Amino acid sequence: MHKRGWASGVGLALAGCAAWALAQAMPTPTAVAPQPVAVAADGIALAGADAGAVSTPSAPDAWGGPRTGREPTLSDRVVDYRIKVRLDAITHTLDGQERLTWRNRSAVPVRAVYLHLYLNAFRNTGSTFFHEKNDLGLSFRSDVPVRKDGWGWIDMTSVRQGGAAVRQTFVQPDGGPATDMTVVRLDLPQAVAPGQSTTLDIDFAAQLPRVIARTGWFGSFHLVGQWFPKIAVLELPGERGATAPRWNAHEFHLDSEFYADFGSYDVTLDVPSDYRVGATGVLQGAPETFHQRTRYRYVQDDVHDFAWTADKRFATPLRGTWTGPGSPKVAVQVLYAPEYVASAGPALKATQDALTYFSRTLGPYPYRSVTVVIPPYNADEAGGMEYPTFFTAEGYAKVPPGSSTAASLDFVSIHEFGHGYFYGILASNEFEEPMLDEGLNEFWDQRMLRDGHRRYDLLPPWLNRLGVHLPATDPFEFERLGAQVDDPSDPTGASSWNRLDTSGYVSVYSRTATLMRDLEAELGRPALERAFKDYYATWKFRHPSIADLRESLAVSTGRRTLIERAFAQQVYAVNKLDDSLADLTSEPVAPLAGRVIEGGKALTRGEEETDALADARTAAWHKAHPDAASEAGPFAWRTTVTVRRRGAAVPQTLVVTFADGSTRRFDWDDALPWKRWSFVDPRRAVSAQLDPQRRHFLDAGKLDDGRRIEGDHAAARRWSADVLALLQALQAALVNL
Template identity: 30%
Template sequence: MEKSFTKEDRLFKKNLSLYILIILIFSHSTAFSQETFCKQIANYTMDVKLNTENKTIKATEILSWTNDTSYPTNELRFHLYWNAFQNNMSTFLTEAARRSRSISSFKEEDWGHCRVDTIKIMANPFFEESDLMPFMEFQHPDDGNLFDQTVFSVVLPRAIRPGQTIQLRIEFESKVPRPISRTGVYKDYYFIAQWFPKIGVFADGQWNCHQYHSASEYFADYGTYDVRITLPSSFIIGATGERRGKTDNNDGTTTHHFHQHSVHDFAWTASPRFLETIESFEFAPGKTTEITLLLQPQHKRLKDRYMNAVKNAIKYCSLFYGDYPYTTATCVDPAYNSRSGGMEYPTLFTGGAYFITWKGISRPEGVTIHEFGHGYFYGLVGTNEFENAWMDEGFTSFLDTEVYHAAYGEPVYNRTYFGIPVTFKDVRIPIESDGISRHRQTSNMDEMQRFAWEFLEGGSYGANSYSKASLMLRTLKRFMGQDLFSEMIKAYSQRFWFKHPRPEDFYAVVSEYAGRDMSWFLDQFVYGSGKLDYAIGKISSQRVKQPQGWFDGEYIKRQIKEDRYNSEVIVRRLGEVRLPVDVLVVFEDGEEIRETWDGQYRWKRFTYLKPSRIKKAVVDPEFKYVLDINRTNNSMMRKPDKLAPFKWVSNWMAWLQHALEFFTIIGG
């Protein structure tokens, strides 16, 4: 180590003046060529050629990576996500098999991979040129699965010190897989994501570079992507970032140039069948972004619905979470069977639609808003999706319902018959119902804060990462109050744009705005698996008893009944989660009393002496706790409405009578 240091020093001194000059030129050009939003840590320049005959990608990648930590590292780690699709023994497909995702019909040509052919250090002020291929080794940090080749490392000839930048030239060839999940080629539709050797995140002196898991997503540092993609000229392309031009190569191919700074991934899609629509949208005074919509031909009719959904998403997200900073947003309507729907990448996302839809049905709007929303919680707020899935999926689920309801109101219940959706306009789906059913059914399987692949099952991952986290935020919103919460969530969003927040960062912002430590609240949901369930256990009102009998030697006869009532309300905490809760007691004469209970013990009795009987009692009357798994038991009336069971059973009866008669078609 000492020897190497001396050698480095000598080399450094020898070239010092040259290095200073290069650094000055480099920093000058970086500073003035464009204004970026953050430190550009992982910068990629790629030249990509898509071969549609054999469905391969051949590319050269120039990676410029800066060690932005205070620790040196003599190793680099990379993701090779597509190797998850090279055989059925990969960690991804082993886990996917548990979720009955079948690849049994895969033929030889269906598998995909990403193979690094060359990886070299390019000479720069800090490093000499060096071939790293001999030092390339696959790593299996999560499960030790030797068949998994989704992470590799290279050992460097010497450490990269804090602040130093290394440039690598990587040549790779990828076979585009048949779609298993999120990416691949289906006929002439290509959706290319997680497709290139991508450096992990170096933080706190170690690499955060997980294997590709079936239930996990991604984590990367911000940087600039400058990508040239060559493909057949008949293809229409969409990609992350700004379109910088295209060149006709006069050989039936065209090279498209895309450029985007301050993002942590780059995805693209191409198909000759896309219907492309481009519109400029001013979402706030003087703030404009260009929306590209790539539609499947059979969804031509849905153009306006898609476009309006993207516009609403940009408008409301800007309002709630900070102005959308990028100049482009590309919405891709995925091809049927492509398994690429409902995914998010910086400035590019996929929706999902069915060719028949009606007003009030939340498709394609819901998924479009959700995936655009990830542009905030994943894109701008760069959470670690491997480790804190709830911080992107949960926040985005919360965001999508908030935006959807603000833009469209409550969706209507619908069911599909013979492939045709039918709406039931009298049945509205309130915002409070969003995710509660999933949460109710899986709430005690796992804690919300777990690594994405460590949940008991897919349902638990979904319920915790999406539903519970969203419900927790909505509960927090109603607990803190709408205005304070809105300020808080916007501050959290903007404070962590282009950063990698962890749960404790969110805790800190919540506590800051609440004016007190809120971990007592958040811990119960983030690190706990208890249920929240408050209920009215009992209500009763009895006429006040008159004294009767012997009192200190004096016999008192029973008097006339007094017109006052002893009433009691028992409020119960049936779940494990303890939160202070409001109780509303309404008397028959219209008087209302509000109580607050700290919720610490299992129950609390409230007693009253009043001139009239209790009409009803409601725990959590404002429905602040949308995480409450049983809302029905939150209220109790002394004289409940008897019409409802009769009304609904009569409807059910008509269905049954018709069914009995109708089914006599077969035999009767």
């Protein structure tokens, strides 16, 4: 998902709400309404609120072992969904029938399963989502209040196993409010034996909210995400730190996203005939039209979610194709509102460029389609969200080439496509380890832009027009601004909900990207890229953990100590980096004062006498060498450099530069709070620089990494000129009022 506005230069706006009154026409549930009760069933535990960064690597055979390409399917398909759903475009309601077939991978009988009912996050303020928003002071994007007619929900009106009714019980595995209804336990009439499958026939009715987090409607536009009853993941021993079978079924938290088993989806969409649709997967055959309604059937194997969109205002889709080594031919289409026609072409090109980059640097894209959706005006909250083979981007009425608007559209399109790898194909647990998707994806997106020599202008266009400019900055310099380098509040690997505040979650993007950028600076680009290719090849379709990422990097690069230290400091713990160059001096080594031996004779000199002697020798030397540089002379130079460490230890390099342009390097890699080097050299030092290759962007203050014997005032002069230009522009504006 796309983070708050600073990341791309443009924020996403929450659109408002409507549809409650019309929703009263929804079918009345025929099943007994589940009652909130404590979790207790089956002897199989649930992951709880303390879940987070996994430290134990998964077993080699986790999730069925690596997918080599020789298997009959891309993934070890655990679930099969066959869904038929009808959209009422006036009331924005769904009427669905779902046949869910689930395979028990464990060695124990399963007597209860857990389903996610994500739309119930928007049912009322008693949900965990709204509890965190309203009671804990967290925020989500624009946070426009929900009006009376803006809620959304889902009810399972019937659940049957082999014709027998299934008992439903709402549970709160994370200890959220008892009124949360986003997780439901189904007590099965017939246990599922090890290795066997069961089928659940589910009827459901849903009310879409007016566009809110990741889903909803506005006008005739519908983004239908997390809309159907979806089974949770049963993790086995050796998978993501599990030591016994456990259900991973977290409540829908304000900042959390999703996690599910791979499987097959066969979905039939029934919509008004004047609506255009797009969806996960590939359209099967020609749509069927009858009585002013049309049915579209989409199928996609080896994915873990399904989303779709419908709007009667969509313009004719912009279509293209992409081909690359090891990938099937990919059909790319952009669905867009007519007011955003200018955004369609750039979004298509950005997607094709991202297909090329991600396939080359990580591994081949395995699917045959990508659908890009540009939501209409006032539905911006639906923008910047990812689903398998399907994502939403941003829309702009004008996209001038080279503008910040163009950069924003480009970045968001690349970012949302990139989720197709980290969220989609690798399929990490976004509940518990968001850094593996949002963070790694952010890193790879910025890496793509950096490799394409893209740069960011940190100032808004109106300041540029007033004559104020800053040099365009590297993508990772820009990313560093959001990395909480001064005061990190949470481990980078913390869960999506267990964070001090919303900024702690937002920092997952930038702090992960900055950490990985720093590791790449230490390891070198070829080693880091090779490690990520190994990570992708080993863990595609297998739900890796943070520990699995750590192991892939350590093994592939051969730099285990470096990798483990970085993860221990920044992923599993909270540590600030703050190294600085505290002092630099370079002075002539004058004759000794006091009792000394010179020319075989003992003599005694006072300090003033010694200073006078040194001055005389220096004057005589320069008289004899009239063309020598001013810093040259009869004496060697004693250079002293002091550095301070006010945070975690990282491998550092110090480079001292001398007057003749030559340099001397020192390495520093200990946990002591300071270090001093003092040495005598014929050359006079003129400057010293800590981290000269700028490997440590997580360092809290890069401006204190260097010192000169004589100050460099170029930056101050530049800022003075820019401030003067701004003042002159403001004065001119006032005169013309």
